[in-house]
Amino acid sequence: MDSYSVLYSSCHRTGLLSGFQRLRTEGKMCDVVLEAGGVSFPCHRALLASSSEYFWALFGETTAERLAGSISLPVLTPQGLDAILDFLYSGWLSVSPSTISVVLEAARYLQVETAVAICECFIIDGLSVESCCCYANLAERHTLSNALEAADQTIAMEMGTLLQESKDKLLELNIQSLMSVLEADEIPGVKELELIQLALDWLDENGPLPLLKSNLLLSRLRFGLVCASDLANLHHRAMGTPLIRSQLTRAMEYHRMGPAQPIRQNKQSTLRASPNRVLLVGGGSSADCPEQQLLAFDPRGKKFSSMSSCLPLRLRNHCVSSVGGFLFVIGGEEVKEGDEDGKKSVTTSTTNQVWRYDPRFACWEQVGSMLERRAQFSCCVVDDVIYAVGGRHTRPDTDTHTSAASVEFYDMTTGAWRRGAAMPRPLYGHASTVLDGSIYVSGGLPGNQGTIQGSNHGDNQGENRESSREVLYWDLKGRVWEKRASMSIARFSHRLATAHGFIYALLGMYEPFCDIERYDSRSDHWTRLRPLLTGSFNYGMVSTPSGNLLVFGGRRWSDGQEVIMRSVLEYDTKTDSWREICQLPRPLTGTECTLLPLPD
Template identity: 50%
Template structure:
């Protein structure tokens, strides 16, 4: 014997509709609910017990209220009870910021779970700068975890807007509950926030709430004091009592000591000196639309949004330099300093050994100890948090000397120390590190005029440079990138072809890969930020067109897994000679 089980999609709605009609007509109502304001609501005992855990327990046979004609609910407002009864009878819940708390109070008291979930969704879906603090307080009061999490995240993401003069609900922030404020202060991502403004907000909040020293310390410990300028931090510490407890004074003292660290700051980073941003961006340092006419502007590139922003200006116009990052500081090393007159005409070029460091925490450039030798057309790499500079050219014209020296930067002492010399003088080579081993490829050796195919490596504790399998193509002024367990070598200057190749350090062999369709040199190169770090970005550069060099305006991406190229976007203007690296940069213009 077979049978079919069929569901009616309209039956439940029809039953509620009939109940609502009976309620409106006052028919078959067997219990009256009386709210705190005195309003009487005739209702049906059976529907209440079916919709509310509170009434289900209240109307058991052994209770006094089982047959009671009237139930008094003095803790509930007339508005809240009215809205919840409308929901019970229709499944529709009317909500607004002005009635939300009354509705939630009734829903929680009567244990109408579905109504509580709708209130939670309403909060999460209707957050705005004007109501987020109010909603966070309500969500905390009624223990709505999802709504509270959404409100806290909203506040953290828009804190930069709130902290601007006239930019947000300042009174709402001062009324924010302590738990939400603690969660917000722990946020790793706060676009547009200056830590000094965040500290000022917290100090005003503490003045408003008068917490115990223990609870005040718990909140203040989430401030990243090393991101506050030392002058303002010292002033606040002497004038605000909340910063004068022994525990907080110890944190302030550590921050002030951090500001005095000088050259070794990148080695001693902690949470208190880490920017509140997770966004890793590409930095384009130097270069310009024309060859041998670099500009000072440093750009940031967001590969996800495909947007460029100006970050800062270099201390001088420089080309054929190197860049690297450590501890989220940018290092700009050596190169040719290009001098121009008021009409932008080049009046001189000088090879330099100068080293500059940029701190995005305070948008500040510092001059570090110069390299022992002036270098351009050299390469640099980071090994065990030590910067190495390799080879290059020193001087120009008749004074030009090709270098075989290698230097390592001692950040603790702010000085450069001689490292293992190269087998021969080299300039225009590429450099990469894999497993702590330094690899250099190509370049021009000594006083020769032809590019080289040779590859050398230096082990972490090696006593000399070892020769490796040569590239299949001689290259000069090219670049290398490490992706997982392979080293990729890209285009160089003066090449009549566009091939790239891949090196396996374990097998010591090279493999030719898919070429780029057009030639390219003097470009910027970097990996995409995680999680797409299997792709390599090639930014700008120059190419040959009608027997002339022209700068290019596009950004290309090479996917190492599929061995394929694609165009990502266009640059704001043609750019060649830029050097690229990755760094976490706060966007102080973004809210």
């Protein structure tokens, strides 16, 4: 049997279309005329039927149109039909913002799905604050799911500008898009009261709607983000339904919950904000002069912004935690400046105060104080419960300090602190973290009582010999602490973090090297990892949702002098690698960090 080859010409298809286009232009061999808006378009029946499901069915064997010389398409515009015919004959689709509507109408009606897909890509690529509302309506009308989702996301992100400059476009928005936007978890720069007013104005403009649709729209609003006085002033006929009235009642009850608010969160009280902001609380350009600043860091854009609110106190050696979208600032040493006989004086006292910050309304509130005054202690959160572990209390009147083995936790249902299982011995300058619902504590200095040897507690180099390598473990179901494998390095004033099921210990104050290590709870074993780029202490640190660790500022020794750092370092726990990702606005030490959703 003779062998043979099958060869393909890549230019044949293009030549075939070019030939049909030439015949159409010259009006030769055309066997059907399409009419739209009084304009005639001579075409070739075979090409139309092979390119469009609509024409394939229209020219079928049993239809009256199969032999008709002229076919009227009154629902299409000449411009739209011409663009689709050009596409069928050439493969090129001519579309612009002013023609996209009629071209898409023709492509959808004639069932030219390739042209529909091109129009959808054009809509997605052309989304902007000027076009998003119009394109959302277009995508909804033609069931373009990808374009509709992209347009709704653009509207949500640009809502602040749209409310100021193009509210009329928002009032013309289709109800599906408006409901999708009101469902969004991130709407930057817009207060919930503005969204409520938009929804009510939209109902006035487009109503009356059936009760079900009106309820579906308004139920997407988050009434818990509106203060009680503004809620009381909301009056509209659409809000008088049992469903919406019950949501308003629950929002008013939320405002009356007081200390229990963080553990009574629901979607209606959850901020529409990115959850990945790092909040830097306190610290300053000097270890002895802490400031009341709050800095927010966006890991996506690697940018810092100053918060409008400030700490109520000037604190150092404090702890911070976040629960239910609230920030808690706990204990520490309050630094006060005075002026006696024309001379400035600074006094430091350990506090047991606890302050809660609500980013929904940018307000501070003092909540239940700890049972003991604590500084250089550690805090961690397990199942929305804050635990305060160990620490040291300084008595300025007697110039002595006392360390604590005690543990207490904050009961948010009552707003009071309660005793937990005490550690085997007093400890301060330690670190703690949570893994699998249990608390791990490492390092620190053993407790003692005595006279203070300097203004900066724990900075006495002579205490280095007392630093501990010990690791303690507390399963909250039990009442005792247990020992786990010790770290390879004795650490004081260091950091612990949990990521990807492991615990990471980073360097502290007195360590001569920059080593970090990782703990595997399954094997009860520590492993040395890549050292930190630069030796430092008194830095802020947070574990991100991706599992990477971010280290902010701190202090280090250089040529016998203490230097305050500006660097922001990132440790990739998966690749065991460090890199500097950006710099702080200015040198910073003594800051405490936590993750908190913040409004833009």
